[in-house]
Amino acid sequence: MTHEEKKKEESHGRPEIPAWMRAVAEVISAPGYERWARQVAATGGCSAPVRLVGESQVIDAGTGEVLHIYRTADEPTGHLLVACGNRRGAVCPACSHIYQRDVFHLIRSGLSGGKGVPEAVREHPRVFATLTAPSFGAVHTQRERNGKTLVCRPRRGGGVCGHGVPERCGARHDGADIRVGQPICPDCYDYAGAVLWQAHAGRLWHRFTLELRRQLARRAGMSRRRFDALVRVSFAKVAEYQRRGLVHFHAVIRLDGPGGHDDPPPGWATAQLLADAVPEAAGLVQVLSPDPGNGQRVLAWGDQIDVRAIVVRGDGGGLSDEAVAGYIAKYASKGAESSGTIDRRLSCGRCKGVGTVTMARGPAVCKRCGGVGTAGGLDLDRLPVTEHARRMIRTCWDLGGRPELEELRLRPWAHMLGFRGHFATKSRRYSVTLSTLRQDRAEHKTAESRQRNGLPGPESTEVLAHWRFAGQGYTEAQEILAGHISQRAITARRIEEQRREGA
Ligand SMILES: [Zn+2]
Ligand SMILES: [Zn+2]
Ligand SMILES: [Zn+2]
Ligand SMILES: [Zn+2]
16 A cells, blocks of 8 residues: 555545546446346457347247247346457457468368368369569568578668659668658658559459469460369458558469369469469459549559468478468458558548538538548547558548549548458358358357257247347446457357367
8 A cells, every 4th residue: 555545544444446447347246237247258258249139039830839938038137148250360360260260270271181172182283372462662671581580771862753752761660660661751751542442453353363363374285264164263362551551362272073163174374374373363464443533554463472382280381271261261350450550431421522412403512521431530640650550541522522433432441541341351162161151150050059048949940039239348447348258258258269179
């Protein structure tokens, strides 16, 4: 006890209790705390669970008899807590962990079998490819050789650009240095090019998958039509933001027979054929975009295309299937945060950044944003982001106002620096789907609860449910308590996962 506290205790008879502690005590002593704590544990440690109100009835499919009723009205809290299910680690670590595990299993089953995919899939030719963005100007870089950090841009002489900025940077940046990824001279940096490229990244990927088939067919000496009848190209890919604010794509690409993962491809469709065709196809892909400054712009991949063999666990030389699944799962749970941007939409939700809305009598000024177009009247030039992210966002906003670029929806996607694609995608026959994995988990949970309540299986019953969203997240005091409960739930789950994977 400090001197101050002692004095207080002497003068008032008892110490002052801080407000947060009183609030925590209130939560604990409220009726139904035990039940609330069990609900918190059941969300698996979710940091912002959704509150639902409503009911569900289990009905005998034959007789129509109601076998079981659950009503949130009977809960002491009046609601049910459900995990938020967010994919991103920066938003909800616990739900993101579950998502990561699912992606891991999805990718790994497509490489070495399991989850309904035969083990023979590991004999199919496959590679791990990384496709990057081209350069839009020199940026500060973390450079390493043999574990030593090198000078960022060693240039002899005192060259300066047209803006008087030295072309040389003598610093040795480490990974934590916020300058990494920021342009050497922002005025020289081609922001319009970077934003237009990013807005077309999804299209570039699509074109790449088409060109890859064309190149594989050409190398095999047959027509596209014949090739397509004999070989299916399956892939799973994930987008990763680099420090310079542009995405990379990492992808597993696999050759199958026409039936997909349980159908081997013809013998001539080898991993070498695939490894040769990937860089060639990537090098040929182009997408044209209108460019307000220059009429039109040709967009392509950068020349840093990396193709690596995927080996079955334990073999040397190449990446193991486990490592590849791990990489993709890790990237899939990230957003654009590593590029220093902001976490939410910047455009007004009503007019989508346009500033006007279409009424029966014609266009009218949007009442929600007063015609500014930003959410809540935000000032784009005062966002708490890096200077580079601010200029990317500003460029998205300015280009987003040009009618010829309307379809790129750059204002609603300004916070993602122009990228509006999906973070993780896969072709239909790669392996299982995420929703299958989720459904299996949900069915397992339902079966457990049926057993607990002594109810018959899903074959002979029907479930009628009505749910309504009643809010999300915890109060400050609840959060403190939920933190402890969650930690226990997460630890228990990790132990269970290890046990299951060890078995
Ligand atoms: Zn969550
Ligand atoms: Zn530097
Ligand atoms: Zn310059
Ligand atoms: Zn508006």
